[in-house]
Amino acid sequence: MVNKMLLTALFSLSGEGIGLAQSNKTVEDINKVKCDTCYIYAETTMKSVDEAFVGAKSILEVKVADWVKAQGIKGVDICIAKAKEHLFEIQTRRGDYYRAFVYVNKKEIMPVDNKNEIVILDVKKQKTSKNTSNAIISEDDRVGIKPTVELTPDEKNMVSINRFADVEPYLSELKQTGKLESYGKYKTMPTTGLVYCLVYNQDGKVVAQLRRDGNTFFNLKTQATEMISDYKNCGAIWLRLK
Known part of the structure; x- marks a missing residue:
């Protein structure tokens, strides 16, 4: 009986020791982040x-x-937006309250300058012939008429996205309605099938909504066929609808 009580006490003390060690380690991690100028952090304490x-x-x-x-x-x-994507979370307790500590590395939130995330392609100048006497001009070109492609309701919604900050809510809405199959950064874009691209510049403005089918990029707003290399120093988020 005495041995059983001793074992129970030892296990109890051991558990408390582990919990205390984990708590101390968490506090130590938080203090390290606070002392490191590479991070931006924030914390609050609430009942929930x-x-x-x-x-x-x-x-x-x-x-x-x-x-x-x-x-x-x-x-x-x-x-x-990048801070939301790369932030870290630490949860601790202060009595009956919860302490939430979040932080992000400053280098992770800089505007896109990584070749895997950004479209950095040299725009090649098209060669034009000096002799234009034999140029073929279509009837539509002569009268300034451009063919109109009817957009789907989803594509019309896509065209209304003008700010990078609107991309995340838009994707969340597609998820909730069950329309979103997959999405990701430009470097992970599938090489086959119908894919859409939201291209944004370093000012946070969505400068193009593109539809890629095969090797062709179609601008939903201007209804012109384009090359992804036309958007130098811009980032892109791709998405595929169901």
Whole structure:
């Protein structure tokens, strides 16, 4: 009986020791982040863990925006979106309250400059013939008429997206309605099948909504056939609908 009580006490003390060690390790990790100038962080303490993280993330967005503006960097919306994508979360307890700590590495929120994320292609100048006497001009070209392609309802919604900050809510809506099959960064875009691309510049403006079928990119807004290389120094998010 005595041995059983001793074993119970030992296991109990061992469990408390492990919990204390884990708690100390968490606090140590948080303090390391706070002391490292490579990170931007925020924290809140609430009775609900969900409310705590919502509050911490909201504060982090503000701090990211302030830091980006202080650096004179263009594309605040893009930086905030990237911060949401790359942030880390730590949860601890303070009595009956939950402490939410979120942080992000500054290098992860810089405007896209990675060749895997951005379309960086040299725009080749088209060769034009000096002799234009034999040029073939269609009737539509002569009268300035451009053929109109009827867009689907989903494509019409896509054309209305003008800011990078609107991309995430748009994708979330497609998920909720069951229309979104897959999406990702430009570097992961499938090489076959019908795919759409939302192209954005470093100011956070969506400059083109493209439909790619095969090797052809069709601009939904201008209804012109284009090349992805036309959008130098721009990023792109691809998506595929069901």
